[in-house]
Amino acid sequence: MRLFKGDKVYDFMAVRKYWITLSLVLTLGSIALLVFGKPKLGTDFVGGTEVELAFNRPVDAGAIRAAVEQAGFSTPTVIKVDDPKNPHRYMVRVHEVTTIAPQKQLEMERALCASGSDPQCTEARKPTEVKFSPGGDKISLRYREAPDLAFVKERISGVKQVALRPGDNNPSLQNAADNKVEIQLMSKGDQLMAGLRQALPAGAVPDAALRTEWIGPRAGAQLRDSAVKSMAITIVFIMAYVAFRFDLRFAPGCVVALIHDGVGTIGIMVLLGREINLTTVAAALTIVGFSVNDTVVVYDRVRENLGKLRGASFVQLINVSTSEMLGRTILTACTVLFSLQGLFIWGTGDLKDFALALTIGVVLGMYSSIYVALPLTEWFEARFFSKLGSKKGPRAPSARNVAPAV
DSSP: OOSSTTOOOOOGGGGHHHHHHHHHHHHHHHHHHHHHSOOOBOHHHHOEEEEEEEOSSOOOHHHHHHHHHHTTOSSOEEEEOOOSSOTTEEEEEESOOOOOOHHHHHHHHHHTTSSSOOTTOOGGGSOSEEEEOTTSSEEEEEOSSOOOHHHHHHHHHTSTTOOBOSOTTOSEEEETTTTEEEEEBOOHHHHHHHHHHHHSOTTOSOSSOSEEEEEOHHHHHHHHHHHHHHHHHHHHHHHHHHHHHTOGGGHHHHHHHHHHHHHHHHHHHHHTTOOBSHHHHHHHHHHHHHHHHHHHHHHHHHHHHHHHOTTSOHHHHHHHHHHHHHHHHHHHHHHHHHHHHHHHHHOOTHHHHHHHHHHHHHHHHHHHIIIIIHHHHHHHIIIIIHHHOOOSSOOOOOTTTSOOOO
């Protein structure tokens, strides 16, 4: 189809049914993977403990996983971290966290003479204050008089499933003025390191981990809900912007394209076995911003051509506008993709996953701007908006009531 002599116009709309079908399969398949496919959620969303360490000698990932399981942890994840300075660097993630259950806290308070009746708990041995750290690896006590540290150590060591962190000065007197005592407990990270030292060859495990992080399951659920809300709020505001900037008729197609890009990217990440965490959500939000910018540029050209091609149908308007902006769309996407490949090839850990998610999203965003947003806009126009008869704002002619231009 040619509307102007010398201008090549590609008939994108002729094959829109095939691409819309592909997009439906991608979107619905991604939703099915997220709901039924058991995606690999990171500790950001499900809670857990993450320890990163550099071994002193070559160690197999299978041996590390077996040692962690032998230490009492279930379903550990062992990830090799590419680092030229530390060739034996690994990241170990487990679902267990160090938080102390309320029942266990009550048991420890009774053992430390903070509650209950025990003949050994004299007034001098009863603490006036007991505090448990959020991470469950420290207990702070205050006494009226100088505390009996040996008695405190004996009592806390008698509590089942509670282990003191190794050290001669544990428990320790932190402040003699107010008789503050601090008890350091074995955290899940400490237990993991102890299990590795016991199971792996001597000297292979370093004295300390490079990094130890944890997050509780309740905080992880809150982060997961906040991530979903942020995506929803972003899409609502983008829909409002498109409706205000152009016309309400353009908003539904743009929103569906954004959902297609975000959900499709996360679905492909799940299919590739990648971890879904806050970094993935950040990549999805970045993709939404990139995709809407690309779509708005094409929408703007459609609006400009509304006044130029008065005898053309809406389908012809879309074909002409998309053909005119095709070079810009491809060049912009390729420039971003070339930049991302450096992060993907030489990046490590979350940075590598972030670059991969953006690469997938940029490709989907370029494709959706051509074969999702505008075809759906034409479908909404033909099915709904053309029947309203509204004269407010720029109105695109429907393909059903306008004869094709010659």
